[in-house]
Amino acid sequence: MKGSSPLIAPTPLHVREARRKRLIYGLLTAFFVITQIVWVGVPVLMAVLWSLVDPQHPWSFPQLFPEKLSWAQWAYVFKYTNIERALKTSYSVAPLAVLLSFVLSLPTAYVLGRKNIPGKKVFMLVVLLPIIMPGMVVALFLSRVFAAFHLTQSFFGLVLAHTLMGIPYMIRVLTTSFESIPQDIIDAAENLGAGTFVKIKDIFLPMVRPGLLAGMVFAFTTSIEEFNLTFVIGTPTFETIPTILYSFLGYNFIRTNASVVALIMMTPNIILLFLVERILKSDYLSASLGKV
Secondary structure, rough: OOOOOHHHHHHHOOHHHHHHHHHHHHHHHHHHHHHHHHHHHHHHHHHHHHHOOOOOOOOOOOOHHHHOEEEEEHHHHHHOOOOHHHHHHHHHHHHHHHHHHHHHHHHHHHHHOOOOOHHHHHHHHHHHHHHHHHHHHHHHHHHHHHHHHHOOOOHHHHHHHHHHHHHHHHHHHHHHHHHHHOOHHHHOOOOOOOOOOHHHHHHHHHHHHHHHHHHHHHHHHHHHHHHHHHHHHHHOOOOOHHHHEEEEEOOOOOOOHHHHHHHHHHHHHHHHHHHHHHHHHHHHHHHOOOOO
């Protein structure tokens, strides 16, 4: 008919559904990005700025940014505190605590992950109690036990205390990794004549490796950031990075120095997380290509 507008075909249902999904995905992505910027990016940026505030030009409201930046606060921390000794202690204790956590957790995680035992859930809850209870309560209870065996104010006692806090993470992650190994693969290997050593080397270790790395990261960062156990069991003989950090957060609150120590403690952990992420991605890529 002349002069009539052409009819517009309705949008197919699958197209509308795809648009709706894209919209929801976009909103969720934007929410996640904004949340991460507010929750992570802003505090890190503030810590960086506070660590670079020049002592001669204080930063106060209503200034949006510091008037002048300098490395004076970093120089002060390294010159007038025991940060170097604390770094040596922290990065000596943490690797040993991770190693001990792995050795002590592996048999338990294997049994929990591969065997049907009664009371498994209750036992797992008991294992997780050290990280569920308040840290200072755990430290005070352990200090009595450690004092009875003369382990307070000793390097081995400090390593053992940090190990006990890393074991729950290691057991939980390794248990899940062992549970995820299909029994069919193990049965097939046994039918082909594979012995215990071959199964461990070619099946268990490759398939547990991602969980092992994750557990090591949890145990390592827990040790580096542990304050309560170090304060109760190790000080004043041993100082770690958190004990120095808390000294700037107490009665004499010094925001600039606390920011410096916080960045010193945080930066290696971030680098470690990125390295482990790369290793895990390469593992998954190799597995997808059939190289594992």
